Amino acid sequence: MRAETRHQLKEDRFSRVTIATAGNAVHWTVEHQRKLIGAAVVLLVIVGAGIGIWYYQQQQNDKANVVLGQALRTAESPLRTEGAAADPNVPSYATAKERADAARTQFQSVINNYPHTTAADIARYFNGTVEIKMGNYAAAENDLKPVTSVRNDDLSSLAKFALASVYRNTNRPKDAINLYNEIINKPSATVGKSTAQMELAATYEAMQQPADAKRIYEQVQKDNATGQAAQMAATKLQGLK
Structure with a gap:
């Protein structure tokens, strides 16, 4: 068989396959x-x-x-002094x-x-x-x-910190301690680790547990070196002696 004939047959087979495939695609699309x-x-x-x-x-x-x-x-809004008239322009x-x-x-x-x-x-x-x-x-x-359980860590930390103060004021120090520890383990931009540690130590002081308070204050000093928190912790430690 001549080369031209073989080439023509290949082209014909390719054309038939291509046309059949296209036809099937059209059929599938219509269907x-x-x-x-x-x-x-x-x-x-x-x-x-x-x-x-x-x-x-x-x-x-x-x-x-x-x-x-x-x-x-x-x-x-400001509070008016006793007897002062309200300013209509300033709530x-x-x-x-x-x-x-x-x-x-x-x-x-x-x-x-x-x-x-x-x-x-x-x-x-x-x-x-x-x-x-x-x-x-x-x-x-x-x-x-x-x-305290919202997704926003900054807001939930604030709520935990405030709720801890509620627990302390209602004679539930252990609940307050749990919240302070949650913040310490996962501090946020709104409530830092040292802030929660200082309140935790103060809670231990109020519970007549000076050894635990001392341990926390010393940890604050260690973690913050020369920062303001370290100075506050040093002052508290002096008061424990």
Whole structure:
């Protein structure tokens, strides 16, 4: 068989295979076109829903942050001196209780209206600190406990630190010690290791366990060398002697 003929046969076979493959692909596409279109529609619905949820959450976060900002400003508003007239241009309060009540109302508004936002977690924390200032330890504990387990380590550390003070003020030092140790083992940007150590040592002092307090203060000195924490620990150690 001549070379030209063999070459032609190869080309013909290749063409037939290629055309058959293309034909099968077209046939498969036509046969499954409805499924493809259906899958595409489902995908678009899922993507659209995701975008819609994200947009809604962003709106909720923005609204929550506005109310949270107002509550924080209320909590930090000045107290008027006795007999002083209120300045309409500068928010102020006659008593600490009046200010605390106003702040609590606003913090609670964030918690109730935007429960699934970071702002709500922050509002719970600050609501707890307001309750601590007012001596309402049971209410403070209810607000702070959920925040100790949030994903944000900085916020959860703050909540643990505040909750530990609640435990100390309600004669539950062992619970406070557990929280301080959690912070020490996993410090954050908001509550450092030495800060928790100093409070832990103070807790041991209050429990009449000076040896444990001494051990912690010495560890603070060792870890911080010439820093401010080391100086504070040195002062505390002198008081133990």
